[in-house]
Amino acid sequence: MRIVVAMSGGVDSSVAAALLAEQGHDVVGVSMQLYPSTPSGRSAEVAAAPVGDRAYGTCCTLDDLNDARRVAQAIGVPHYILNFESRFDEAVVSNFVREYVAGRTPIPCAHCNSDLKFSALLERAVGLGAGALATGHYARITCDEAGTYHLRRGLDHGKDQSYFLFSLTQEQMARAMFPVGHLDKETVRTHARRLGLRVADKPDSQEICFVPDGDYAAFVEREAPDLTRPGVIVSEGGRVLGTHEGVHRFTIGQRKGLRLSSSDPLYVTHIDAAAARVTVGLKEALGRTSLTASGVNWTSGTAPAGSRRVAAQIRHRHAAASACVRALDDARAEVAFDEPQTAVTPGQAVVFYDGDEVVGGGWIE
Amino acid sequence: MRIYLDYNATTPPAPEVVELVARVTRDVWGNASSIHHFGQQAKAAMDDARGQVAELVGAEPSEMVFTGGGTESDNAAIRGAAEALEPAGRRHLVTTAIEHEAVLNTMKALARRGWRVTFVPVDATGIVSVDAVTEALADDTALVSVMHANNELGTVQPIEAIAQAARARGALVHTDAVQTAGKLPIDVRRLGVDLLSISAHKFYGPKGVGALWIRRGVRLAPFVTGGRQERGRRAGTENVAGIAGMGAAAARARQKMASEGPRQAALRDRLERGVLAAVPGSERNGAAEPRVPNTANISVERIESESLLIGLDLEGIAVSSGSACSSGTLEPSHVLKAMGLPHARTLGSIRFSLGEANTDADVDRVIAVLPGLVEKLRNLTVTMKR
Numbered sequence: 001m002r003i004v005v006a007m008s009g010g011v012d013s014s015v016a017a018a019l020l021a022e023q024g025h026d027v028v029g030v031s032m033q034l035y036p037s038t039p040s041g042r043s044a045e046v047a048a049a050p051v052g053d054r055a056y057g058t059c060c061t062l063d064d065l066n067d068a069r070r071v072a073q074a075i076g077v078p079h080y081i082l083n084f085e086s087r088f089d090e091a092v093v094s095n096f097v098r099e100y101v102a103g104r105t106p107i108p109c110a111h112c113n114s115d116l117k118f119s120a121l122l123e124r125a126v127g128l129g130a131g132a133l134a135t136g137h138y139a140r141i142t143c144d145e146a147g148t149y150h151l152r153r154g155l156d157h158g159k160d161q162s163y164f165l166f167s168l169t170q171e172q173m174a175r176a177m178f179p180v181g182h183l184d185k186e187t188v189r190t191h192a193r194r195l196g197l198r199v200a201d202k203p204d205s206q207e208i209c210f211v212p213d214g215d216y217a218a219f220v221e222r223e224a225p226d227l228t229r230p231g232v233i234v235s236e237g238g239r240v241l242g243t244h245e246g247v248h249r250f251t252i253g254q255r256k257g258l259r260l261s262s263s264d265p266l267y268v269t270h271i272d273a274a275a276a277r278v279t280v281g282l283k284e285a286l287g288r289t290s291l292t293a294s295g296v297n298w299t300s301g302t303a304p305a306g307s308r309r310v311a312a313q314i315r316h317r318h319a320a321a322s323a324c325v326r327a328l329d330d331a332r333a334e335v336a337f338d339e340p341q342t343a344v345t346p347g348q349a350v351v352f353y354d355g356d357e358v359v360g361g362g363w364i365e
Numbered sequence: 366m367r368i369y370l371d372y373n374a375t376t377p378p379a380p381e382v383v384e385l386v387a388r389v390t391r392d393v394w395g396n397a398s399s400i401h402h403f404g405q406q407a408k409a410a411m412d413d414a415r416g417q418v419a420e421l422v423g424a425e426p427s428e429m430v431f432t433g434g435g436t437e438s439d440n441a442a443i444r445g446a447a448e449a450l451e452p453a454g455r456r457h458l459v460t461t462a463i464e465h466e467a468v469l470n471t472m473k474a475l476a477r478r479g480w481r482v483t484f485v486p487v488d489a490t491g492i493v494s495v496d497a498v499t500e501a502l503a504d505d506t507a508l509v510s511v512m513h514a515n516n517e518l519g520t521v522q523p524i525e526a527i528a529q530a531a532r533a534r535g536a537l538v539h540t541d542a543v544q545t546a547g548k549l550p551i552d553v554r555r556l557g558v559d560l561l562s563i564s565a566h567k568f569y570g571p572k573g574v575g576a577l578w579i580r581r582g583v584r585l586a587p588f589v590t591g592g593r594q595e596r597g598r599r600a601g602t603e604n605v606a607g608i609a610g611m612g613a614a615a616a617r618a619r620q621k622m623a624s625e626g627p628r629q630a631a632l633r634d635r636l637e638r639g640v641l642a643a644v645p646g647s648e649r650n651g652a653a654e655p656r657v658p659n660t661a662n663i664s665v666e667r668i669e670s671e672s673l674l675i676g677l678d679l680e681g682i683a684v685s686s687g688s689a690c691s692s693g694t695l696e697p698s699h700v701l702k703a704m705g706l707p708h709a710r711t712l713g714s715i716r717f718s719l720g721e722a723n724t725d726a727d728v729d730r731v732i733a734v735l736p737g738l739v740e741k742l743r744n745l746t747v748t749m750k751r
Contacts, residue, residue, distance in 0.1 A: 083696070128675060
């Protein structure tokens with residue numbers, strides 16, 4: 001079977017490609033170019049501008065694309081770089097900026113998976129005659145006797161990325177492969193060394209790839225200078241405690257950078273973008289027992305009738321908490337936690353687990 | 366068997382060229398600037414090559430300067446002329462919107478440093494109008510640079526008439542002949558230009574070596590300063606083996622041109638007709654004539670060339686489209702954009718450029734494979750959209 005492997009230049013997708021090639025599949029490596037390869041953008045400007053090594057991103061930079069290409073060469077598979085700059089900008093970067101400006105805290109990786117990798121890239125893969133698209137995600141897909149696909153956590157729970165994949169549909173799972181999902185990170189690196197891959201000891205990427213310095217606020221201000229505006233910081237009771245330079249600088253549960261003097265630590269409890277108002281309160285005020293999710297996907301393809309017991313995870317590094325979830329309509333669901341959860345943050349995903357399995361998920365309203 | 370249809374990008378070096386380059390590398394390793402026997406050997410190899418390369422374009426050997434390739438030749442011509450004529454108060458440059466990036470980006474770099482640059486537009490023929498260039502000329506025009514044939518379309522530009530108009534206004538004229546050298550007979554005197562760039566690897570020579578023809582009497586700022594090599598225009602110990610290879614390739618190209626030109630033109634025409642007939646919604650880009658004999662540029666409706674190129678490569682057919690950027694992804698062709706073609710049509714273009722190894726069977730195979738591939742990609746864009 002021909003399998004297109006999305007190669008980022010990192011160790012996980014490199015090993016994914018190598019393992020599939022080793023199993024005798026007809027592997028075609030592809031890498032997505034997601035942002036301009038030079039700081040100035042268009043290649044036509046390159047000659048006119050001084051050229052340096054300044055990286056625009058931390059993943060899929062020219063260096064990473066070169067790594068991916070050299071891995072593909074080493075394992076003897078063809079490799080192509082696909083230009084997804086404009087799609088990435090539309091589906092991921094613009095959304096990221098819009099969300100922050102709206103006082104929400106987005107997770108671009110999940111949008112990239114649903115709106116780029118497993119849509120536009122998967123479509124390309126099929127166009128190239130591939131039966132599947134493989135990535136280096138730490139997640140697993142299994143298929144039961146009835147032919148239904150199940151999305152599960154990666155075996156290495158420390159590296160599990162199933163949270164970012166909640167939007168996968170049956171149709172997408174039928175064509176998705178995660179060759180390292182059943183391995184732990186150390187085993188992946190061992191494979192990389194065994195195969196002589198040059199990326200065996202390459203560090204994991206940490207930040208959001210298109211904001212390499214991690215300064216999201218500065219990024220939003222650069223991208224949308226007209227949309228950010230100052231406002232006030234108020235107490236839970238509505239008393240003005242200070243001012244701020246834009247709601248995009250805050251996330252629910254944030255403590256640092258408030259520039260308020262208070263005897264007790266204060267946390268951001270609410271963000272009202274329309275009024276440019278940030279509310280702060282004591283830690284106790286952060287607890288929520290329910291939330292509404294939109295853009296909900298049920299991985300089985302059908303919403304549960306009535307309410308269902310799940311473990312609901314509200315951010316990447318959150319221990320999923322017992323809850324009941326109930327579908328409100330085609331795209332929305334209501335989640336009721338058994339215990340109050342700290343920092344339920346609009347823009348993040350809430351993902352519903354049954355044991356290891358992702359049964360669904362959506363965006364926190 | 367893979368089919369190579371990307372000869373405008375590069376050509377495989379001819380066996381006799383490879384052998385000569387290897388022999389000179391091994392046996393003629395002297396420094397051409399040295400007075401002794403070893404130096405003389407190297408100098409002799411270069412003299413032979415200079416004569417052969419000059420003959421390819423109808424020039425005097427003493428007018429040929431060897432460079433590191435076509436891009437360097439273009440840079441040297443444009444920057445050298447701009448700099449040399451600046452003291453005379455000539456601060457204006459004229460070029461076209463469909464030049465190779467070697468010219469375009471050099472012009473843009475000079476524009477940033479204060480030169481006025483006019484980029485003459487073209488219409489859908491892909492042939493620049495002599496009148497438009499003439500209108501762009503000013504009293505202080507230093508240089509007019511127009512390519513001999515466009516690398517993406519193959520269209521041949523009216524260099525003789527442009528050169529006449531430009532020289533009447535006292536401007537120097539440069540032409541990038543990288544895509545015509547070895548494909549069409551060139552006579553620099555008949556073209557009437559002052560500067561002409563060529564590149565060895567486009568006519569079955571080695572990469573990394575090219576030449577700039579500088580008409581005797583033309584003053585040009587030196588482009589690499591240092592020793593006295595290449596009459597002080599391009600300093601640095603010469604790439605003797607590469608230069609010898611370029612000479613052999615030039616001699617060979619001169620011999621083959623009369624038979625290869627018509628042969629490739631017939632194949633190209635059959636390929637073009639076949640593709641246009643077999644693929645619904647396909648159109649040729651640019652005028653049919655005058656064109657170099659080996660190039661066909663075709664847009665396919667509702668297709669992204671990136672997918673088509675990769676699909677063809679997986680079928681063992683190598684073609685190209687637009688120009689690749691540093692990572693190797695494709696950007697919409699600036700040439701097709703400049704021609705005013707609709708955006709969708711610029712996105713779905715592919716370039717076939719034929720060469721010596723291509724046969725009727727190659728053409729048959731492309732015509733057999735392409736329609737199915739296009740259909741598959743088109744169906745996909747309908748079915749996968751959610």
